[in-house]
Amino acid sequence: xxxxxKLSILDLVPVIDNTDxxxxxxxxxxxxxxxxxWGYNRYWVAEHHDMKQLACTSPEVxxxxxxxxxxxxxxxxxxxxxxxxxxxxxAESFHLLASxxxxxxxxxxxxAPGGSAHATQALSGNFIExxxxxxxxxxxxxELLQGTYRFEGxxxxxxxxxxxxxxxxxxxxxxxxxxxxxxFGTGYVFGQFMSDVGAEEILPVYRDAFTPSELCPEPxxxxxxxxxCADTAEQAKELALTGAALFRKDGEAGGPSSLDERKLFIGxxxxxxxxxxxxxxQLGVDEFIIVTTIQDYEKRIRSYQLLSEIWRN
Numbered sequence: 001x002x003x004x005x006k007l008s009i010l011d012l013v014p015v016i017d018n019t020d021x022x023x024x025x026x027x028x029x030x031x032x033x034x035x036x037x038w039g040y041n042r043y044w045v046a047e048h049h050d051m052k053q054l055a056c057t058s059p060e061v062x063x064x065x066x067x068x069x070x071x072x073x074x075x076x077x078x079x080x081x082x083x084x085x086x087x088x089x090x091a092e093s094f095h096l097l098a099s100x101x102x103x104x105x106x107x108x109x110x111x112a113p114g115g116s117a118h119a120t121q122a123l124s125g126n127f128i129e130x131x132x133x134x135x136x137x138x139x140x141x142x143e144l145l146q147g148t149y150r151f152e153g154x155x156x157x158x159x160x161x162x163x164x165x166x167x168x169x170x171x172x173x174x175x176x177x178x179x180x181x182x183x184f185g186t187g188y189v190f191g192q193f194m195s196d197v198g199a200e201e202i203l204p205v206y207r208d209a210f211t212p213s214e215l216c217p218e219p220x221x222x223x224x225x226x227x228x229c230a231d232t233a234e235q236a237k238e239l240a241l242t243g244a245a246l247f248r249k250d251g252e253a254g255g256p257s258s259l260d261e262r263k264l265f266i267g268x269x270x271x272x273x274x275x276x277x278x279x280x281x282q283l284g285v286d287e288f289i290i291v292t293t294i295q296d297y298e299k300r301i302r303s304y305q306l307l308s309e310i311w312r313n
Contacts, residue, residue, distance in 0.1 A: 005280055006287040007311055008042035009035045009304065010078050010224055013056040016295050024055035025062065027297045032066045034301055036073040038308035043070070044078030044108060044289060049115030049123055060093040067101040076106025078189070078224075078289065079171040081114045083130035084123050087137050091144035091158035098162035107145075107166040108189060109138070111177065138184045142168065146214050168215050169222070173197070178206040185213025193226035193263050193291060199283050222287045223279070227265040227272050228294060229303040236266045239303070243293035269310040 011031055015024045032043040045062050048054040056062055059077035067075050075097070080090065090107070098105040111134055113120040113127050120127045143149035144158040145165050170181035170188055173195035181188035188206045190199050203221060210219040228243065230236035265272045276288055290307070294300040 004286050005277065005311070006041040007276075007307065008044065008074075008222070008287060008289040009040050010044050010046065010289045010291040011056075012046050012048070012054055012291065012293070013062070014293060015053050015055050016297060019297075021055040023297075027301075028056070028062065029066055029069055030297075031301055031304070032070055032073065032075070034304065035308075036070040038305060039312055040073060040304070040308065041287065042074040042076055042106060042289065044076045044106065046078050047081050047110070047114050049113075050119035051115060060097060063097055063105075064100065067097065067104065072104075074104050074106055074167075075101065076167070076169075077108045079108040079110030079112075079169075081112060082109045082137055082141065083111055083113075083127060083134055084120075087140040087144055088149075088156065088158055091141060094166045095145075095158050095160055095162050098164060098166045099160045102162060103164040105162075105166040106169060108169040108171050109141070109186075110171045111180075135180070135183075138170075138180060138186075142184050142186070142213065142215060165215065169220075171224075173202075175202060175205050178202050179209065182206045182209035182219075183211060185211050185216050187216055187220035187222070189222045189224055189289065191224045193224055199223055199279075203283060203285075221283075221285045222289050223283060223285050224289045224291060225265055225276070225279075226263060226293065227276075227290050227303070227307065228292055229267070229269045229272050229306040230299075231268065231306070233267045233271060236268065236271075236303075239294045239296070239299055240264060240266045242295040269306040272307060273310050 011028055013024050013028045015021055035043050045056050045059045047059050049057055059080050063075045094107045124130055149156050168186045170177055170186045173191045178188060190202055192199050207219045228236050228240040230239055265275050292300050292303050
């Protein structure tokens with residue numbers, strides 16, 4: 001193992017066939033606890049709305065539950081979709097988490113709708129208008145987390161006041177998100193598994209334009225990758241094929257035939273670790289957050305276990 005390399009977990013909280021939302025949420029706790037025991041650095045959950053195959057609509061609620069059932073691992077959103085919300089409410093929620101679980105909380109921000117057009121409109125109205133206000137929202141959020149926010153000239157504090165503020169990260173897949181992270185002095189998480197553009201094109205945009213902030217004095221980068229590990233490469237590919245259909249909509253492409261091994265790290269733990277180490281050197285990053293979509297909860301957790309064993313040894 002490269003001692004400097006950190007691995008983290010990104011959980012979409014999938015509802016696997018023939019199960020239900022309650023089971024999916026129980027499995028999220030189980031995965032977080034396993035990651036806590038196996039040395040993973042972070043456990044993050046994503047936000048989605050009215051998607052029957054994904055169970056997490058409110059990361060902050062699930063994180064409060066998981067924080068009480070883990071002891072060491074950092075917990076965070078990957079991502080909370082800021083255009084839907086007022087910055088003060090977001091800052092208050094994550095300040096509360098950071099007060100309950102000091103120096104363990106990450107606030108990862110995204111700008112996607114996270115659901116269908118109708119679900120998005122029902123949640124927060126005109127998303128196009130909301131996304132146009134994102135720079136203003138990001139500025140307000142950073143000020144709230146730093147304790148410098150004023151509304152109509154009067155100071156407003158996001159309480160409670162935690163001993164250590166949440167780490168603030170911007171998640172994205174393109175130059176726009178990288179530019180926001182650089183402008184507002186946040187960490188940046190590049191979603192390689194979702195992007196049609198290579199990290200080598202996007203990360204310099206962030207690093208070159210980065211403006212230091214109180215929350216993040218220097219550029220910090222995590223790359224999100226999809227990975228499936230098994231005892232043999234053949235088994236790993238079979239598992240990856242079952243997971244490829246997770247986000248397929250009825251009648252649309254995106255099932256097993258569309259498996260893209262350029263974006264998905266598949267193989268034995270040694271195979272996957274070798275690719276991660278190569279990418280670490282290529283991109284100059286020291287942390288990867290791993291998403292594993294397998295249509296079997298036990299085999300999904302086993303994939304993370306296998307990777308942790310070779311990573312720590």
